Amino acid sequence: MTKKCEVNQRPICKLCHKYCEKFAKSHIISRGFFTNTLISRGTNQSVWDMESFCGSGEGRKLRNALYDCSMLCQTCEHNIFAPLDQYAIRVYRDFNNAAFLDLSDMSRGLKATAKAQGIEEAKFILIQGVNRHLLRAFFASLLWRCHASSLIELKAINIGQTYEERIRNDLLSNGAFEYVDAIAFSLTSLAHECLIMPVKKRFDVDGRQANGYTIQLPHLEFRVSLDQRNNPYDFGVVNFGEYGTSKWEGAMSLRKEYDTEKLLIFQTREALHQWRCIRNEFRKYFTNNPQRNKHLIMTK
Numbered sequence: 001m002t003k004k005c006e007v008n009q010r011p012i013c014k015l016c017h018k019y020c021e022k023f024a025k026s027h028i029i030s031r032g033f034f035t036n037t038l039i040s041r042g043t044n045q046s047v048w049d050m051e052s053f054c055g056s057g058e059g060r061k062l063r064n065a066l067y068d069c070s071m072l073c074q075t076c077e078h079n080i081f082a083p084l085d086q087y088a089i090r091v092y093r094d095f096n097n098a099a100f101l102d103l104s105d106m107s108r109g110l111k112a113t114a115k116a117q118g119i120e121e122a123k124f125i126l127i128q129g130v131n132r133h134l135l136r137a138f139f140a141s142l143l144w145r146c147h148a149s150s151l152i153e154l155k156a157i158n159i160g161q162t163y164e165e166r167i168r169n170d171l172l173s174n175g176a177f178e179y180v181d182a183i184a185f186s187l188t189s190l191a192h193e194c195l196i197m198p199v200k201k202r203f204d205v206d207g208r209q210a211n212g213y214t215i216q217l218p219h220l221e222f223r224v225s226l227d228q229r230n231n232p233y234d235f236g237v238v239n240f241g242e243y244g245t246s247k248w249e250g251a252m253s254l255r256k257e258y259d260t261e262k263l264l265i266f267q268t269r270e271a272l273h274q275w276r277c278i279r280n281e282f283r284k285y286f287t288n289n290p291q292r293n294k295h296l297i298m299t300k
Contacts, residue, residue, distance in 0.1 A: 011073070013071075013073035013075075014072065015072055015073075015076045015080070015168060016073060016075070018073060022074075024069075024071075024073060024074045024077035025077075026067055026068050026069070026071050026072045026077050026145070027066065027067040027085070028066045028067060028142075028149055028154065029195070030088075032085065032086070033089060033092075033093055033217045034195075034218060066154075068145075070150060071145070071148055080141070080171055080172075084137055084138040091263070092184060092217075092265075093220070096127065097127055097129050099125075099126045099128075100124070100126075100267075101126065102121075102122075121188075122266070122268040122269075123266075124265070124266060124267070125186060125266075125267055126262055127250075127264075127265065128262050132256065133177070133256070135254050135263075136181070136254050136256075137171070139180050140170065141167070142198075142215070143159050143226060144164065144168065144171070147164055154197065157197070163226060176256060178256055179226060179228055180224065180225070180226060181224070181231040181253055181254050182222050182223065183223045183234060184222055184252070185220070185221045185266050185268070186220060186267035187267075188268070188269050192216065192218070192219050192220075192221070194216065194218065195216065196214070197215070198224070199215075200213055201213060201214050201223075203231070205232035205233055209229065210227040210229040210231055211225065230255065231255075233252070234253035237249065250262030250263055251263070251264060252264045252265070252266070
C-alpha cells in the first residue's frame, strides 16, 4: 500500500517507503517527450502551451509537462525513474538506430490498401538494439506514477492495489514486468500533437481481449496492456525478408518471449482504424507468400 506523507512528518517516498529530506521534482511524463517532437524537432523548444482539466472541470496551466513534488525521494527519481524515461525517449521520440520501410515497397495489396485508406505515406519503423525489459519497466512505472500521484489531473486513474504493489516491487528489485506490454504507433498529423493521460480500456481485437490503457503523447499513441493475457494488438514476430543490406525482422510487442532486439512501430497520419485495414491485408500478404512467413508467429 502506498504510504501518504502526513502533516508534521518528514516526507516518505511512495516507492521505497523511506524518509527523505525533501521530495524530488518528479515528472509523471518526462519533459523530453514534449521537446524535439516531429513538429519542434531541431528547435530544442517545446511547442506546448497546455491547460489540463479533470472531470470536475478543474484546470490549470502546465508549463513543463506534468510533475509531482510530493511523491518520490531523490534516489528513486534519479536512479529508477529517470533512466527509464531517458531510454523510452531515445526509442520512441528519437527512433534511435531506426530504419524505415514504406508499405509501397512490399506488395501490391498493401500498396492498394494504403492508397484506399489515404495513407500512402504509411510505413514501418524498425528500431534495432531495443531492450524490451526496459520498455516494459517504463510503461509500468508510468502507470504506477499516475496511480500514486495526488495531482488533480490523475485522481481518476486507479490501477488497483494488486498491480500497484506488484509494479512497486518490480521497480525496486528489477523485476520482469511480464504482465505489461505496449504496442506503439507513430501518428504524424498535427491533430496528434497533444497529451492525453491514460484512459482505461478493455482491448478487443479479433476476439482476443486484455485490460489496459491508451496513452497519447505528442505524435505517439500506445496500447498498453496491464494483464496476464497477451496484448491483442500484438501479431507476432515478422520477417519481411531482405531490403537493401538489412534483414527486416521484428515485433511490435514487448513480450519477453520474443527473441529479437528489433522493435516495429507503425507510422501513419491519423487514427488507428487505418491500422486494422493494413493489419488484415498484412495477414493476407504472409498467407499468400509462404516463403516469407516462416518466421511469422501469429499470436493465439
